[in-house]
Amino acid sequence: xxxxxxxxxxxxxxxxxxxxxxxxxxxxxxxxxxxxxxxxxxxxxxxxxxxxxxxxxxxxxxxxxxxxxxxxxxxxxxxxxxxxxxxxxxxxxxxxxxxxxxxxxxxxxxxxxxxxxxxxxxxxxxxxxxxxxxxxxxxxxxxxxxxxxxxxxxxxxxxxxxxxxxxxxxxxxxxxxxxxxxxxxxxxxxxxxxxxxxxxxxxxxxxxxxxxxxxxxxxxxxxxxxxxxxxxxxxxxxxxxxxxxxxxxxxxxxxxxxxxxxxxxxxxxxxxxxxxxxxxxxxxxxxxxxxxxxxxxxxxxxxxxxxxxxxxxxxxxxxxxxxxxxxxxxxxxxxxxxxxxxxxxxxxxxxxxxxxxxxxxxxxxxxxxxxxxxxxxxxxxxxxxxxxxxxxxxxxxxxxxxxxxxxxxxxxxxxxxxxxxxxxxxxxxxxxxxxxxxxxxxxxxxxxxxxxxxxxxxxxxxxxxxxxxxxxxxxxxxxxxxxxxxxxxxxxxxxxxxxxxxxxxxxxxxxxxxxxxxxxxxxxxxxxxxxxxxxxxxxxxxxxxxxxxxxxxxxxxxxxxxxxxxxxxxxxxxxxxxxxxxxxxxxxxxxxxxxxxxxxxxxxxxxxxxxxxxxxxxxxxxxxxxxxxxxxxxxxxxxxxxxxxxxxxxxxxxxxxxxxxxxxxxxxxxxxxxxxxxxxxxxxxxxxxxxxxxxxxxxxxxxxxxxxxxxxxxxxxxxxxxxxxxxxxxxxxxxxxxxxxxxxxxxxxxxxxxxxxxxxxxxxxxxxxxxxxxxxxxxxxxxxx
Amino acid sequence: xxxxxxxxxxxxxxxxxxxxxxxxxxxxxxxxxxxxxxxxxxxxxxxxxxxxxxxxxxxxxxxxxxxxxxxxxxxxxxxxxxxxxxxxxxxxxxxxxxxxxxxxxxxxxxxxxxxxxxxxxxxxxxxxxxxxxxxxxxxxxxxxxxxxxxxxxxxxxxxxx
Numbered sequence: 001x002x003x004x005x006x007x008x009x010x011x012x013x014x015x016x017x018x019x020x021x022x023x024x025x026x027x028x029x030x031x032x033x034x035x036x037x038x039x040x041x042x043x044x045x046x047x048x049x050x051x052x053x054x055x056x057x058x059x060x061x062x063x064x065x066x067x068x069x070x071x072x073x074x075x076x077x078x079x080x081x082x083x084x085x086x087x088x089x090x091x092x093x094x095x096x097x098x099x100x101x102x103x104x105x106x107x108x109x110x111x112x113x114x115x116x117x118x119x120x121x122x123x124x125x126x127x128x129x130x131x132x133x134x135x136x137x138x139x140x141x142x143x144x145x146x147x148x149x150x151x152x153x154x155x156x157x158x159x160x161x162x163x164x165x166x167x168x169x170x171x172x173x174x175x176x177x178x179x180x181x182x183x184x185x186x187x188x189x190x191x192x193x194x195x196x197x198x199x200x201x202x203x204x205x206x207x208x209x210x211x212x213x214x215x216x217x218x219x220x221x222x223x224x225x226x227x228x229x230x231x232x233x234x235x236x237x238x239x240x241x242x243x244x245x246x247x248x249x250x251x252x253x254x255x256x257x258x259x260x261x262x263x264x265x266x267x268x269x270x271x272x273x274x275x276x277x278x279x280x281x282x283x284x285x286x287x288x289x290x291x292x293x294x295x296x297x298x299x300x301x302x303x304x305x306x307x308x309x310x311x312x313x314x315x316x317x318x319x320x321x322x323x324x325x326x327x328x329x330x331x332x333x334x335x336x337x338x339x340x341x342x343x344x345x346x347x348x349x350x351x352x353x354x355x356x357x358x359x360x361x362x363x364x365x366x367x368x369x370x371x372x373x374x375x376x377x378x379x380x381x382x383x384x385x386x387x388x389x390x391x392x393x394x395x396x397x398x399x400x401x402x403x404x405x406x407x408x409x410x411x412x413x414x415x416x417x418x419x420x421x422x423x424x425x426x427x428x429x430x431x432x433x434x435x436x437x438x439x440x441x442x443x444x445x446x447x448x449x450x451x452x453x454x455x456x457x458x459x460x461x462x463x464x465x466x467x468x469x470x471x472x473x474x475x476x477x478x479x480x481x482x483x484x485x486x487x488x489x490x491x492x493x494x495x496x497x498x499x500x501x502x503x504x505x506x507x508x509x510x511x512x513x514x515x516x517x518x519x520x521x522x523x524x525x526x527x528x529x530x531x532x533x534x535x536x537x538x539x540x541x542x543x544x545x546x547x548x549x550x551x552x553x554x555x556x557x558x559x560x561x562x563x564x565x566x567x568x569x570x571x572x573x574x575x576x577x578x579x580x581x582x583x584x585x586x587x588x589x590x591x592x593x594x595x596x597x598x599x600x601x602x603x604x605x606x607x608x609x610x611x612x613x614x615x616x617x618x619x620x621x622x623x624x625x626x627x628x629x630x631x632x633x634x635x636x637x638x639x640x641x642x643x644x645x646x647x648x649x650x651x652x653x654x655x656x657x658x659x660x661x662x663x664x665x666x667x668x669x670x671x672x673x674x675x676x677x678x679x680x681x682x683x684x685x686x687x688x689x690x691x692x693x694x695x696x697x698x699x700x701x702x703x704x705x706x707x708x709x710x711x712x713x714x715x716x717x718x719x720x721x722x723x724x725x726x727x728x729x730x731x732x733x734x735x736x737x738x739x740x741x742x743x744x745x746x747x748x749x750x751x752x753x754x755x756x757x758x759x760x761x762x763x764x765x766x767x768x769x770x771x772x773x774x775x776x777x778x779x780x781x782x783x784x785x
Numbered sequence: 786x787x788x789x790x791x792x793x794x795x796x797x798x799x800x801x802x803x804x805x806x807x808x809x810x811x812x813x814x815x816x817x818x819x820x821x822x823x824x825x826x827x828x829x830x831x832x833x834x835x836x837x838x839x840x841x842x843x844x845x846x847x848x849x850x851x852x853x854x855x856x857x858x859x860x861x862x863x864x865x866x867x868x869x870x871x872x873x874x875x876x877x878x879x880x881x882x883x884x885x886x887x888x889x890x891x892x893x894x895x896x897x898x899x900x901x902x903x904x905x906x907x908x909x910x911x912x913x914x915x916x917x918x919x920x921x922x923x924x925x926x927x928x929x930x931x932x933x934x935x936x937x938x939x940x941x942x943x944x945x946x
Contacts, residue, residue: 009881012886013883014870014878016890017862017870017878017886018874019861019862020822020863022821023824025824025825116807194824194834194887194919195824195887196826246885247885278828279827279828279832280828500885503884671884674924678925701831702827702832703831707919707921710912710916710918710920710928711913711915713925713926
C-alpha cells in the first residue's frame, strides 16, 4: 500500500516526545558567552549619549558594543526584500546610533561570561535620551501635523499602491441597486511561537568562517542577507543552521538585528556568543502582523449579484520596513480580493504607513486573512440588507466550477476550484438549515445563537519567479532538492524547505518512499543547514508541498532515470523495456528478470560495470519553479452563543471543510487546519497587540496578550473535498495557512449574527466581552435587564 | 556571589551541586544537568513549556529556585520512560498531539500529572487541566485526543494487571 494518502505517524515525534529535540537555545559551544541587549524604552527619541564604563567594569563583562562600534565594523542597515515603485526605505540599523523609532529597538549589546552577568551589566549601560513626539496609531500617523519618523518618508507614507480598474468600479457602483459599506479595523497581532527566537554565533579567525545557529524558516535567506547585505562578509564563509525550530508562523522568516549583533560580537570577543529572547523581547522585536484600517464598499445588482468592490486600506508598517513587509498588504492582499466570487470590477488602494511601533511583516496568512475578512463581512452585511440568508447570497456569487482557470480582475489566475461542493459539504456537516431553525427557537426564548460562514481562498506557493520579480520581489520563489542515494540504497533528501512543526520529515519521506519503492525508514530528510543543503528558499506561504516537494519529486525522477539506465545496462535490455515496480526494475514480459534499487545503487558506486560514458554515483539535484500559485479553498462555519448579560461569547461548534488537493498525510492536514483555525479564532475573540498613545506596547507578556488556551476551543469538525492543482506534479495545494485565513470572519460573522436582535451591525476584533456588552448597552439600554 | 549546596534527585539520579541562590530550577535542569528537554517559553510561568514534576506534582520550573528543590525529587521528560514511550507520549504520537515539539515536554508531563490524579477525565476536564500550558501549533485538539487516548490505554493496562 502506498504511503501517500495514509495517516502515517510522524518520524520526528520520537525525539520531541523524549526531550531529545535540539533547539537553538539547547546548543552549547566550547568557550560560549552570552549577549544581552539594551533596548529603547521610548517609542521615539534622540540618543544624546551612551555611557558604558560602569557596565564594562561589571563582573564577567567582555564587551559593550554600541551603534558607533557597529558603524566602525562596517555593518549596514537591515535589507528590504520586496520593492514597490513608490517605496521609501529609511535605514533600519542593527544597533541604533542617533535616533530610536520604537520601544525595544537595540541601543547597545553587552557580552559577558554568563547570561545573568550580561543582563545585570545591561542595566548599568547609561543612555541619555531626548524624547521626541511619536505616533503609534495609523490614522493619527497620516493626519496633518503628525510627528514624522523619517525624513525619507514625508507624512509617514511608506508607499502607495493600487490594483484593479478604478474607473470600471466607479461605473459598477453607478449602476448598482445596492451598495454595502463597512469601515473596519484588522487589529495588530503578535505571532508568539512558543520557542522564543534565539541565535548562537561563532567565528573562527583561523579560517575566517562564521557559523550562525538561529531560529530561521529559511537559513539560506538569512545567510544571504547577513553576509552580503548587512555584514559584508563572503557568503560562503557564513554557515547558517536552523536546527529544530519551535514554531514560527512567519515571524522567523526575517533576518533580525539580534542575529547580526551576535555575529559581530562573536568576531569582536573571539568566542561563541549566544542570545535567547526573553518573552518580552519577543513581543517587542518579533515582526508583528496585520494592523489595517480599511474602508470597503461592495456594489450589488437587484438580484444580489456582486457588481464591484472598492477597498481603501491604511497598512501599518511599524517603525521600519521588515524584509517582506511591503509585499504583505499589497500583492498578498489586494490580489486576493476576489475571493471565491465572480466580481466583475475590483479596485484596491493601499497606503503603507510608518508609526513608532514594532515593524509589521508576514504572520500566518499574511494579507490573505485581511482580504478574506473584508469579503466575508460584506457578504453578511449585504445578506442582511437584502433580507436573504447569507448562505444563499454567497451561493449566487460563487465562481462556477467550469470557469477554471479563472482570471480575476486583480491579477491572479486561479488554478482550480469547486467552491460550491466544499460549501455544500460544510452546510451539511453543520446541519446549517436546522441550525437556523434552532436559532429562531432559541431567540424566542431570549437566547442568542449566532451562525457564521466563511468562504475563503488562499494563494500559496507564490510563483513563478519571473512574475514575482516583475512585482518587486528581490528573490526567486522556486525551491531546490538534492536526492542522494547511498551505496546501500538508503536515501538522503536535502530540501530547501524548512520544517518548524509541519512534519516534512514524514510527508516528504512518504512521497519519496512511494516513488522509489523503498520503506519509509530508508529515507532521511535533511533540512535547515546551509552547510548541507543546496541553496533553498525555505518555508512560508504554505509553499513546502506545492513547491519544495515538487522539487524533491523532480530530483527523484532524475535519480530513477539514471538508475533505470544502469539497470538496463546490467540486464542487457533497453531502458524502455523496463518497468519500475515496488523498488525493482523488471523487464516487461519476462517475470523474474529484474534488478532491485539497492543493487543498482551499489553498482552506481562500484562503477565496475556502468554504461559507456556514464558518471559513477547516484544523486540528482532539481530546482522547481512552478508555473502559477496554487489556490486552496473551503468553507468554515462557526456557531456561537452570546450572553447579553456579560457580553461573553461561547464558541459552540466549529466546522471546517477544506480543499488542499490530494492529501499526502491526512493526519498532518488535520493538524495544520486545527492549529490555523485556532489562531483565527483567537484573532476574532482574544488577541490584540495594544500600544498606548505614546507608543508603549502594553501587551508584553501573556498576562496582557490573551493567547488561546485548550478550554477556549471546541472540538473542530472536519470535512474535505479534493480538487487537484494542475501546476505541480502531485497536484497538491498548501494547507498551512488556510485555517487562519478562514476562521476569524467565521467567528465574527457568528457573533454579529447573534447580535442582530440588538441592532449591532459591526464590531472590530477582538470581540471581548466588554466590547460586546457595551455595544448591546449602547443600542438597547434595557435589553439585558 | 555566594553559592548554596543542594541535593536533588532528578529522573532517579541523585545530584549534589552548589548553585547561586537566584538560579531558577529550569536553568539548573537545562544548564547544570544538561537536560535540555525542559524548555523556557515565557519566563513568567504562563506558558508551561518548563513544566516538570516535583515530588509527583506538576510545577513550572521557571517559577522555582533550584534551592527550593533541595532534598526533593524531580521528573523531567527525559525520565518519563526508560525504554520506548510512556502511554502518554505514545498518545501524543498516535493523535498528532505535537507539531514543532517545543511545548510538548511540558504538555506531556502535565497530562501525566492529570492522569495520575484522574485516570478517567472527560474532554472538558482535560481542556481545563491543560489551561496552564500554551501550544501555538496544534490548536490543542490533537493534544486533547492524545490525553484521552492515553487515559484509555492506561486504564486498559491497569485492568489487565
